[in-house]
Amino acid sequence: MRFVILFFLIVFQSQAQVENDSISDDRYFEDQFYLGLSYNFILNHPEGANQRNLSYGLQAGVIKDIPLNNTGTNAIGIGAGLALNSYYSNLVSNISNDIITYSINNDITRSKLETHLLEFPLEFRWRNSTAEEYKFWRIYGGIKAAYVLGARSKFDLDSISEGFTNTDITKFQYGLTLNFGYNTFNLHAYYALTELFNGNASVNGEVLQYRPLRIGLIFYIL
Template identity: 60%
Template structure:
């Protein structure tokens, strides 16, 4: 996954490159102009670095929403720092079966011949996005291009593993999901419609979580989708 980290690092510094080329502008700008925003997003969730034999099934999705405070960094106020607070729900559908036992949770690849309807891990998080924000907006231009890059910190309020077959339904709180999660973010788009990407920098599960065959579970989330900003 080092090959994925490098392009995300380039995206993180891209606004700095753009800013360096904009030069100085003698125009008078509105000193009160801000881009405080509510946001909502929808993503398709992937798990990278899955153990051999583990695959994704069904449509893994994520929903997010929150508010971002804009802190302008220049006189034109088109370069800013954004700090926010939000809430997210993410589901990951795979064939990774989790079983609760008196000795903890065990994991194994589900057999292909079972009457599986769905199997997932679901998380609920409080999130804090922090982003360097570059845009072409002014106090009087409401449709503009934007590039927002940064990090997102998340704390898992709750996580559940759920298995549903034709003959049974099993659901329990999964304490193996890592409480504190963080990763890189990249948002790019025009006006309300924007592309969103999140690449986790730490593993989805706690250290030493493994399959019943001893293989470590080092999966990392990658979420790609759309985010909408509302003034």
């Protein structure tokens, strides 16, 4: 909660500063909204575990663009958004008496872990745009923090389908981001600096140390 309050204080203070500065120069704003689609890789598999099916991620949000120079080519972006990420593998989650256990099953039809997150991206931005040019190169690097609003595990085996709310997920996550491209289509990469599970999860005596790596496309909209 303190992180969220601090985030909005920074946004409001930066907005006031930019409004005052705009009187004396010609700075402009870029990329106020974003929408992204990614493939979610799972790193650090335990022995016998592997990724299956199409693990995907969706993200969308708004970013406050804060120019750092009069030409607008350098800026900071501070934002907030929502994301949904799914991870498919042969790792099966079960719950009994509020205790979650994990096993590896190669006969499973489908096993999925899905997370819903509130995200806070912070980007350091470079672009070769102008106030009149809407097709330009951009390189945006930074860090993204996220709070997990909820997580769910589900598996299908023959005619059996079971799911439950998973509490073994790390609630506060963060990682490095890099977005670059030209005009509409931009490549997006996210590398997690925190583990997906909170350290209490294990399979066959091995602690689960999954880290997501997301690669995909991101679209910025004024």
